[in-house]
Amino acid sequence: MKGDGKSPVRWMALSIGIAGGSWVGSSAVADGDVIFDRGFLRDGGQALDLARFEAAPVLPPGTQRLDTFVNQRPVGRFDVTIEAESEHGPARTCFRRDDLPALGLDLRRLPEQERVQHLLAADCVDLRQLDPNIALDVDVSALTAHLAIPQAYIGRLVRGMVDPQDWDEGITAGFVGYNASAFRNQLDQTGGHDRYYASLNAGLNVAGWRLRHNGTYSRAEQGSEYQAGSTYAQHDLTALKAQGTLGEYFTPGDLFDAMPFTGVALASDERMLPDSQRGFAPTVRGSADTNAQVSIRQAGNLVYQTTVAPGPFVIDDLYNTGYAGDLEVTITEADGREKTFTVPYASVSQLLRPGNSRFSLAAGRYRDDQLDAPPAFVQGTYRYGLSNDLTLYTGSTLAENYLAVLGGAALNTRFGALGADVTRSQASGLPTQVQGIEPRMRGQSYRLTYSERLDATGTNLAIAAYRFSSEGYLSMANFAALKGSDFPTLYRERNRIQLDLDQPLGDSLSLFVNGMRQNYWDRSGTDTTYQAGIGKTFGWGALSFSASRTRQGGGNRRDDEQTQYLATLSVPLSFGERLTGAYLRTSAAYTDSRDRSLQTSLSGSAGETGQFGYSLYQSSNRDEGQRGETRGGSLQYTTSPVALGFSASSGEGYSQYTASARGTVLGYGDGVLFSAGQGETMGVIEAAGGKGARVGSGHNSHLDGQGKALVTGLSPYRRNEVLIDPKGASDDVEFKVSSQVVTPRQGAVVKLDYPTTIGRALLLQVSGEDGGSPPFGAEVLSAAGESLGMIGQAGLALLRIGDDPGPLQVRWGGEAGQSCRLVMGEPIATDSPGDMPRRSARCLAGA
Template identity: 40%
Template sequence: MAALLLSLNASAGFGATETMLSSPVTTRVAQVEFDDGFLNGQADSRINISRFNQGNVALPGTYLVEILVNGLWFGRAELTLRQTSPDVRSVQPCMTRDLLERASLDLNRLTPEAAGRLANTASCPVLAELVEDASAAFDAGEQRLELSIPQLALVRSPRGYVGPKYWDDGVPAMILQYNASLYRNQNPGGISSTQGYAGLSLGLNAGPWRLRHSGSYTHSNAFGQTASGYQSVQTNLQRAIAPLNSQLILGEAFTDGALFDSVGFRGVRLASDDRMFPESQRGYAPVVRGLASSNARVRIRQNGNLLYETTVAPGPFEINDLYPTGYGGDLQVTVTEANGKTSAFTVPYAAAVGALRPGVTRFSLTAGQYRSPTVRMTPYLAQGTAQHGFTNLLTGYGGLTLSEGYAAALVGLALNTDYGAFGLDLTHARTALPNLPQRSGQSLRLAYTKLIAPTNTNLTLAAFHFSSPGYLHLSDAVVLHDLARRSLATGELGIPHTQLQLTLTQTLAPGYGSFYFSGSSMNYWNRTRRDTQFQAGYDNSYRYLTYGIAASRQLNTASAQWDNRLMLTLGFPLGPAAHAPYASTSVQHDLGRGASLQQSLSGTLGADNTFSYGLNASRVSGNGGPSTTSVGANTTYAISYTTLNASASQGNHYNQQGAGTSGTLVAYGGGLAFSPSSGDTYAVVEATDAAGARLASASGARISPWGRALSTSLTPFARNPVTLDPEGLPLSVELKATEQQAIPTAGAVVRVRFETANTGRTAVFQASTAAGHPLPYGAEVTDSQGTPVGTVSQAGRFIARGLPDDHGRLTITWGTRPDERCAFDYQLPPADKTPAAGLPVIQDICRDPASPRLLAKHPPS
């Protein structure tokens, strides 16, 4: 308090020294004097504040500091502070070649004189002597070096780019991600079925190498038949190749699908890794939207592989956290309702227009065997693609795919214009099938994307035209080859003729809401029907009320007919509280089949919203049939170690129950770390004695009693702030810093340590002099070792921190004379009996330190 008040007095014109040391520093630090008349207190108890007149100057030496360049964090490095001359008290930061390289200074721009100063290791060159208009400032309190460097003197790189020298491969570790669920339902016929699912992702890290395996185990018991099995999605060994900005994969994986369709392979692949580029150049995953009539099971597949499974509550749902295995390949979504009814739809996943910046090249080389869970053949596969940005306007790309009896060549270009981004390419494919005529044909693809700024319209359009029935994708060619090799009929396979995909999101003027549309339409050379499906909706809000309308067309897999649905929803919170329940009403109409009315209630509980719940009731009127009613509930609870979920519903002649768990476990040299969420790149946060501190960069994660927490949401090859919120920590535990930076490589487990200090116990004291006067304001409080532990504030009260023992002696000093000090002994209550709502409070009289008995007569309150 005294220091704070003295700082305020200084800013009012009484003088103060800076804690920031800038370079060069050639002037003496001015001697200042504070006027203690501004401190109110007893007239005969004037406090001695001369210790504040000496300034706050860092000492010469070597420090491990954080480097900030023009406000951006550039890592940590050792910094030497050197005194300029014996008669000058200030020190200056010495620049070294390693430090300046870390700060991204372009050393080629240094003048010969500056380069000579930098090469002289015996000297202490300051930044202003090396770079014109540059400066360096050392913050002693934050242990931070702040550099101000003109932009022209820095190595130019795209915004958000982090050089390989800062990448952290992490520590050796084992990783387990899991997502398990059990789903049981009994249909109107009285027949029950049980579905079990366990999705697993295993990993082993050693240096830059990542061993990964993912797969799923399913168990089904329906109609008296039991089936179970484990499906391996992929197993591979991978690592980053920094000089090529690429990733090397050995084993099972998928091609990226940027130019050709994404397919599975077993072999080797070297390809540019978008994550090593600035964030604006990285890939994306589509959002899956749909409608559910009950507590439904949603399964998402790509190329026959199960990627994701979850349970959703009744009404519209949205899944936006997919980690697809490639950039291309439509997603097949299956929705299983509580009564056993199943419907399916496809989410178009066309490759984005491949426009690149000038001079940027991306490539992909794959060699191995084709693999797919839907065919028995594993023919050889070789594929190469390349993209290059020639100008701001033009990007060219091409590729070649070779396999057993199949060859395809592609050439195309992308135009980035003011009217949008266009992609146009032509593919010629030739297929040789056993005992059948050779097929060949061309595919013309036109893609268009545009964000129309004036109307905030985001439009993506892809049109495919197959000039003849002889054109086949690689996956179709392998299926036909497999059928022909086994002398099976090949006519059932649909041969596409024309396909159109459209995705549109539109934000209207303020107050008018937004709408979305996603759909596709395809016809075939050898079929008369046209397959058309879509999902569309409109959303808006008025004050606390939200409302929307959604429509969809999707295939009912049981009846092989198309379902057309229309749903109207209304929602509003039941009160202004943070955890007030949210009520939602929806009316759904299946055209030609019936209508349903549904009421639901949902909400969250807990400081971090770790517990969520939902209740629902519905009434369905059939098309000429009897009406049915149902009720249901679902919950999700994210604790520090895992996420638990459960659901149940009951209707006319059917019932459903479900439960599941998901999370991540990491084992490393320091022990085990858990997280209720999953991801790709991790940080194990260590903070001794900081149990309960919240990890701000990972929702719901807190430091465990063993001093560890796991963050699963790090972005590879980028700066990730890792922040600890000290709220809830005991006052005896002090964090040396609350934020650190991590720059992991893809799949890494980085170790982030936060230094803590157990400073001892803390208590509130209120003491007066023997004459009954309050202790002087601003007096210093020290323990028996002479260590400052507090400062007296108003009415003789003070908070003492860092008390090493439950009992001891405190000395209060406000001057240099013997009569300007006093002392008293204290006895704190046991730590386990300290009031939960506050700190122990001690009242006593401060006596002459030479008094033989000073123990407090008043027990602590």
Template identity: 35%
Template sequence: MIAPVYVKAAALAPQQLDAGTRLLFANYKGNYWHAQRSGEQNSRQDSAFLSLQGGFNLGLWQFRQQGNLAKVQGDSVHWHSLQRYLQRPLVGIGSELSVGELYSSGRLFPALAYNGIELASDERMLSDNQRGYAPVVQGVAQSNARVLISQNGREIYQTSVSAGTFVIDDLSPTSYNGDLEVTVEEADGSVKRFSLPFAALPQSLRMGHSSYNLALGRTRDSAANSLFADAIYQYGLRNNLSVGSGLRLAEGYGRLVVDTVYSNALGAFDLNLSHSRAHLPNDQQRSGWLAGLSYSRTFAKSNTRVAIAGYRYSTEGYRELPQVQAERAAARGRKPRQTQDLQQQRSRLEVNLNQSLGDYGEVFIAAVRKDWRGSATDDQQWQLGYRKTWGNGISLGLSLLRQYSGTVKDKSGREETVTSLSVSIPLGSSGKTRVHSGFQHSTSNGAQYDTELLGQFSEYSRYNLGSSHSEQQRRPVLNAKLQQDFAGVNWQLAGSRGQDYWQLSSDLQGAVTLHSGGLTFGPPLSDTFALVKAKGAKGAQIDGYPQSRIDRNGYALVPHLSPYRYNRIALKSKDNVVQEQQIAPYAGATVKLHFRKPHKPQQQNKKGNPT
């Protein structure tokens, strides 16, 4: 195993840290989608999507970019740049400096996309690595489908999924705020859409520790961009009490927030109070208050976990900066990028509860309710579920989902109720092959049944074979998927066949680096990783990383390292000769390690002499 040696809050001195070497790197995730339809919908659809995330380092200065290429049939190739920026760790003050196309931190204030500069404390220098948060997206597909995810009007993700329940847990943290809009396009051309709330959660600080964030720049991707500045400071007064305050200033706008996090035997409470003042079109002045209370607690005796329970309420005059910008744009006859920016939310209630039943499984409840002022109506969603896994590997899941989505203009809405049942049964003692069966019924789509066989040819090769049938489809849909993990890339091929259509898709995911020794391919990389050089050791394994083997050019990638901690890197040859090195990188460093050519241990004769 590769195990970093953790140290206490003092961390490591700058002279103990490695800034790494110069090389270019990029994580890539590509998707190709083809659908052929006959009958009344006689058509053909082709689309391609390539997500790129990478950069290069010059000493401690690190350039990073994130964007994607998209090609839809009948349209030209489009490049969408999400972020381009420079960053530099400042260990002397426990901080990181960033310049370029950034997102504000999302702490105390809603996150903004802006061009500018940020100086913020970096907790990774003091404790375990805490990386950006992104939610898990779950849904149900009726066939092999294409899933597109957008945030704040920008497409950030695309992939292919098989029929049945799907889970996407590898989203990049492009922003801490802004609901995710998920589109599921089935092989027959039908489309389903749903929204996933996405926001950062409050955090407590250790006693005596502080955190700050300073940002200055000009907002982007808004209807009326403007200069703005953020100043945030948080401090741990006691073990159970943290306080914080923030100030956001922009042209004709100001907001002050005070935050207190208190924990006791009843749980952890976060009380947040804000006041805003804004200058609106026609010389209107608006000011108001926002109050929020959130709660979390795990009750050990009853095995009950309240993941987050929160309530917030705002007065009529309260405004967020994006709302002010949208109102100013509307007064100039310009359409806001996001129509919800013109809506004024009055309150929001959110609850997530998990109750363990011991040997009898687990029950969970999730609910959210939002309402707006004026002509907007309520949005409500709640889910009740049960799951259980037995010792023999059999698992059962039940859930009931009900949601109501209101409209802004006429207060009409759409109600949806979804019930689902899923069972997974292992075949054989190894558990490598399983059968999944599921049933789902919704008020809009009726009933759907699906069955799938999941297995593997080897440790790196997996397959799925299945079929699904729904009330909307007169014939069953057949699905197949093959996944293969190579040394330098993860590949997936999927296809489906239904009435009057067939569909085929392919996905590729991995990383590539360009350095003085050439090109090296490997699994997806984190922001801090290592390039291992071991000439003459082709096939040698990086201990703990099955996909990291020395290639024919004598190189391999270690996909992630813990910054500001010693990391043990072990190279194991085909002859079981093990070499080790330790490295402590800066955050964002691309470290290069040299290993000598392994030599097979000499055998000795009975007299103890080498043979």
């Protein structure tokens, strides 16, 4: 039998619990012991000693990772240590001392602080010893731990919080993520042309530092070129919840426009915060008369519910739900009375929760290979949430002969969220050969952003923004172009307006409108682009219509202006369990210049794990009066070490073929691993003998011949559960653990060891000297005293042992005559070759 993370002792203990007939207590671990009726467990006049099962805990000694609930509220998965009764004290079930704050327990509120501090001196703390009013209930079958803690001892428990002490910086490792393609165009007139392309993302992790480099390589008939993107080193600054960066990087784009630079940066990293502290959500304050239930709804949906004690309460860990409308708060008192009030909730990107702040600092040289002498600069920004209704922010960029200062505020009101700021710049020493540029320039840029959801109609105005810049205003990018190049090309923005709106029209019909319009000081004309569409879903598929219009500059040429109409029909298809996610799509497009196209495609996935992807298409079009047809297809195959792709298409006078490969190669102290996935935050899995077991990473990933695998795409600063499915592994391997939880730092490569037992799964037919069998539930022990299994019905015992297991013992009590020595006998024939091997064994006295 392949392991499922549960030891033989545990599942056999459950069998005994059922056979025992009567339990005293509601769970496997309770404050009191449980009592079995021994009358149900007699065999040949021998009584089984059930003391180890009656005295809590039933779980075997050791550490188990259990889903933990505090007052019926999930708080995460924690290591729970089971200590058996010994001469040093009674059996205990305890948590790590460092995990207690994450459980929400405020140790300062506990009575008898001197005794509490004495108990906390140990790393393993039994919470029931801290106070008799704390109760612990472990559900063996569900692998859960339920804590009942008086409200008086509960502190602020932030949802989604992971203690920074649990953030894993990982091991020393280097990796290369790649995406490579080879293209061949075959033209009837000129023959074949080949091109090659690869993008690389390489890294090296050493002592908490993350060295990164990315770039692209291309090769064609004209030659080859490698273009470096950026190279930098980064390190967590945990105390500041920030990242420190050295090298080629980018400034943040939340207040000023993002800029490439080479230098040093220090910036807040919101990913280090719990989900319930990221982004903006208002703080809800109220007062309860009794032990009351507080329910918070948004657009009619329940988003938060908790129980509060009498008196004032504060709820400041709501998740950021974006632009979803005001919050309706209902306080239900113990006597049934209800009080309801509304808290406004709309958000723009500048808004922060009350008391929260974000900052960034950068110093270095503007990075642009096209500039001869890019300027050096210093930039800093700061945002602070003053209240539910107001966030203030400011920033400045300073360079030689250049200064920009920004100030603004974001408001959360019952009429929506509004952000408004002004940036003032001044520059000197400017070249005068550029039209519109004077030696000294100064000006302002004004920006307004707005978002709102109208609950009555469901209208979601995701963003409406307007920006105006005076003629004398220069951004840092404009200034760098003027100072670093003799003949700069400038596009100084004058006006810009942007709109993004969604409108549901019933349960299955929706409408959207988005667009942008902008003009410049340096050239005539206006750039305009907008799109509107409507879509409806049916039981048999979906249908959508859209119209878009683009206009570049003055729109004097045909290519500068175009209106397009598009209709799309999508129908899901079913070809059985092996061919899933199949869709038949047809789209028709028409432009105002009378160009048109019609395309039909079939796409989907296949295979047990969806490792195959496929697509076929046929299209016809008319462009500038010329008709043409194109047909083609593609196939993707995702294996554990690499994702492969191939496509082919042909039309009148040409054909094209493409082959691609994507994945990650990682090297570390114990070898080299390959994965089809990509991502900077990864995990190395090691499970000796586990070849073939599937890794639940979302890819078609399995343990390799050494029992190893590379898992990509882990979420930094979050609890990630990494699962192993033993299916596919050898029958001679048992996984002691099939699931682990890890919290990696950004970019870390964490190592996860999954202990295994390698040996033949063997069903023993055990008999005693008198021809009978040891008592049901008797334990089979190795020479080292390790529990290997238990005697089941009819003297059968399921064991996993090696070729030379050494002397084995069967024990069913601590008194003389309650144990025997196990001697292996001859193999027993099975009904079919696929049956588990069986063997006889004799249990002889004298152990």
